[in-house]
Amino acid sequence: MIYHRINDWSDAYTNGANIAGGSAWPEKWVAPAKNYRDSMLAAGQAELGLRYGDRARNVYDLFLPKDKPRGLVVFVHGGYWQSLDNSYWSHLAQGSVAHGFAVAMPTYTLCPEVHITDIVAEVGQAIAAVAQRFEGPIHLTGHSAGGHLVSRMISATSPLPAEVRARIGNTISISGVHDLRPLMRTNLNERLRITPEEAQRESVVLLEPGPETRLFCWVGGNERNEFLRQNDLLANIWTGLGAETAAYAEPDKHHFNVPDGLIDPDHPMTRTLLMAR
Secondary structure (H helix, E strand, C coil), rough: CCCCCCCCCHHHHHCCCCCCCCCCCCCCHHHHHHHHHHHHHHCEEEEEEEEEECCCCCCEEEEEECCCCCCEEEEECCCCCCCHHHHHHHHHHHHHHHHCCCCEEECCCCCCCCCCCHHHHHHHHEEEEEEEEHCCCCEEEEHHHHHHHHHHHECCCCHHHHHHHHHHHEEEEEECCCCCCHHHHCCCCCHHHHCHHHHHHHHHHHHCCCCHHHHHHHEEEECCCHHHHHHHHHHHHCCCCCCEEEEEEEEECCCCHHHHHHHCCCCCCHHHHHCCC
């Protein structure tokens, strides 16, 4: 019998230092993201810095197909709820835009200025605001902390208005952190300030899925064991609660390059996200 125990929780959730060449990120995203924004602005297919709320970071960028959008995709960025903004991931809109979808990328107020509970509310506010602009289905995806946030949007206690929640088709959580309780044991919690009460309220593995939930949990096969475990955990639990779920570990991908599937219109990640019911 082999027992497993995590002794260094901070290391278990540290990505860059445990990836060969990991120090290149997030800077490695900057140029491709800016190039895509610039090209879409020049083509008249981008609107940047649109407001959805009153706080300074309550803004979203919007990327549009040439013709009337078939629906809406919302991508929510990561950064452990405490760093980065939407500008690092603009190029990930390419695959969905190529299929005729509008893509919104909101940013949000960061910890420790606010708590994760407040970020959940802001993301819900952003999705509700942009949903008013478009007809058709809404598909959600997000990376790391963003994976948690989009999964939270389709839980039974979603902050989304009922009419917006009813339009959500597919959700892909990419390398999502679905259980917040382990993070209370890491040095991340110096800024996140997660309490047991908040972990209970905001950990999607402890929540019921909302009605008609279709969730795909996607992770890089070379990621930290905790991200692999968290990926399988939510799909497993929500399957038992009546949701339609799947989990996949993409071979030879790590935490920072696994979202790149969204760039390619023909990548299985993009096709899974946009798949009709």
